[in-house]
Amino acid sequence: MSDFDYDLFVIGGGSGGVRAARVAAGDAGAKVALAEDDRYGGTCVIRGCVPKKLMVFASEYAGVVEDAASYGWDLKNGPFDWVSFQSRLNKELDRLEQVYRDLLKGSGVETFDARARVSGTHEVTLSTGETKSAKHILIATGGQPVRPDMPNAHLGIVSDDIFHMETLPKSLLIVGGGYIACEFAGIMNGLGVEVTQYYRGAQILRGFDEEARGLVAESMRERGIDLRVGTNIVEMAPASEDHTASWTGTASDAAMGADVQQRQEMQAEVDGPQGPVWVKSTTGQERVFDMVLFATGRDPNTKDMGLEEVGVKLGRRGQIEVDAYSQTAVPSIYAIGDVTDRVNLTPVAIREGMAFVETVFKGNPTSVDHELIPSAIFTQPEMGTVGLSEEDAREQEPVEIYCTSFRPMQTAFAGRPDRVLMKLVVSKETRKVLGCHIVAPHAGEMIQLAGVAIKMGATKEDFDRTVAVHPTMSEEIVTMRNPMRTA
Template sequence: MAITPSYDFDLFTIGAGSGGVRASRVAAAHGARVAVAEEYRVGGTCVIRGCVPKKMLVYGAHFAEDLEDAAAFGWTIDQPRFDWTVLRDNVLNDVTRLEGLYTQTLDNNGVTIFAERAVLTAPHEITLASGQTVTARHILIATGARPRIPDCPGAEHGITSNEAFHLDAIPRRVLIAGGGYIANEFAGIFHQFGSKVTIVNRSDVILRGYDESVRDRLLQISMTKGIDFRFHAEFRGMEKQADGSLRVAMTGHDEIEVDCVLFAAGRVPNVEGLGLDTAGVEMTAHGAIKVDRFSKTSAEHIYAVGDVTDRVQLTPVAIREGQAFADTVFGSGDPVAVDHQNVPSAVFSHPPIAAVGLTEGEARNQFGAVKVYLSDFRPMKNVLTGRSERSLYKMICDEASGRILGIHMIGPEAPEIMQAAAVAVKAGLTKAEFDATVAIHPTMAEELVLLR
């Protein structure tokens, strides 16, 4: 890589989330002079206020049913008691630990860290909040996204997933506005911690983009657990009452009184005030940064990765994009592009969902003739405890070739099982090759090689 002394840095990254940290570290390893600006905390959404602390809350929530189920396995547990502040503080302490490790990784690779906001003020110039200006040969935008807050009366009284990790206490009644993965994950968490949960969704579909069979199964299970759903309900606003409760108005339904409103209706790319127009960076119709397959924007020297673009909004994808960018721009090999096909994903609901590949509807639209295999079963643990909750595994195959087009699952540990199954789908394996694999018995995962 040719060094360009006329610039202060070879790469300046705005945003120290998962994608920005990976890109900066790898670029520095290739010999680039790298700087990162982060106005909040190193680690980004996933580490600080997203998937990592949320998964810890999911673990904590699972104990509610596990402690109850323990009796069927011979355990006597007298008067279990949950203390939210203990879990909250332990989770936040671990977030701080992880932030330190991310910072240490950048330091160890010689990356300069500016703990302040940065904006573009000229094609190759970045101005920091302190007033300092620096120049860079290449600039990477990795500022991520934030929760969308509706423009309605009383919106200031609501919270988002960002604030959910810092609550002083678990609210007795929670209304969640939205039907996506964040809404359903927090619905499960709050419900297990004892809240009365109501989900308000403007359509009658939760988890849009996931296969109909698994999302319907989650809806059925959630309603059985006691989570309420109000469909075709447009959120109109809320008013704070004298006792601190919130009276929420929506279309098509009566008003409802709750103690907390959580907005979980999508995320918005963080692009405002970055000076992107000054640098000539084009945006999509949805307000994201437009990039090509190599993460390059319309400006020759400016790139973008992660949730600030209009691709797949998942942390592992942002990391892959950051790695590919650094290898392409600063490495010595051929350009590297991330393949966004067959990206596995999970919803850490109760129970969790995992998916890879095409849904049944997508497969029929693209391939016409497909074969669908289902396993609808009651996990062994649920049999002994008397729980009626059932798991569902679904495999969609091209009828002509037998190639697996998609796998969709809902049930205990579905995300853990899916990681290995996703490798097979990505590799283009067939149903026959799954059938030829000996089952591990007794497991839930064995259903994948026993589908008929």
């Protein structure tokens, strides 16, 4: 008989944790428990990938109605019904959460709807007061959005909140330039909201291929998003207050400023984060927005979990440090997914969970290959990417760049200015395709298949030997014969 209550205790009911728990229980026959203090399904299913993608679909219909006239259809464009859409969205999320619960139950995993804290190298304590022991503990608690450290930041919302809005704002300021900020800019703009976006850097989507992100930024502006780079918030306050004394520095009495600040915070508690917000930018402009959305980063969920007390090492941002097999500095404790801040993608967390089970319960040490992972950004148009950007590849070795940008048939016929981009980064020496970048409608669907070829080590000549599918946008990937530039 085991000396522990369980062979495995999983903390976190997201995609990675649930997959590891049910495979360990169902395939490996382990006695498994899982604790989740929020909704099952985690960030991706409940407040990330799934609801966001459904919102992307919803936001694109306005353009469909407009384009239809060019194709002979007389469709009527009415106002977007947020309440109706949100109701259907919530029903779908409820259904998916139940699927996750049923999968765990069907695999024999015992579940606790409670917060779990690590209280020993083989022990967790639940918020219910129960203490459970386990031979192995797996941390899969994901991450959470963060607000900037500035006065009145509580007046803004974060990405988790956007799915719970009772009504759509008329005007929205999005602060940030990463993929979450840019995706929601496109979504809200498509739903009829007046969107302004501030990003402190020189160009949005830092870290992605420069040419590709430049086209995304251009397209966002063409669609009506007021994108302002080199811009950030310096001050914000409830719009109902007189800001002159507290924000412009004209008050003669510091106590008066403190009193105004206190009244602002009290008013914010009454209004809630969706009340009108006065904002002053680094460029000196002042404006009132119905809502401010902070999309300024995410931090791993490791706060107050007792990890460092038992010897688990955390990085600068709170991420759990693990080896290639997801093992922490404490041999009995492992971690997967966003909480490790390796590659923060749901399919990666799932693979890490599967590799953990292979390693720990099936005696087959397995690590996850984090190289050449395809990914998509659901901006409008989408961006799909796999491998090295042109800039990173140039620093590594001599390369050839094959690139084309053009107006796709469907939208060109409708008279829209939209452009797409197809790009291959190729090693001069080995001829291998080091990176592929696509900016186009359905780029996510295209990059998945390109990712297979690139992961297999396909060369530019392999692409050239592939017959094009005509007429499609993706055919350009195999018809680019001459490099646009070399480096």
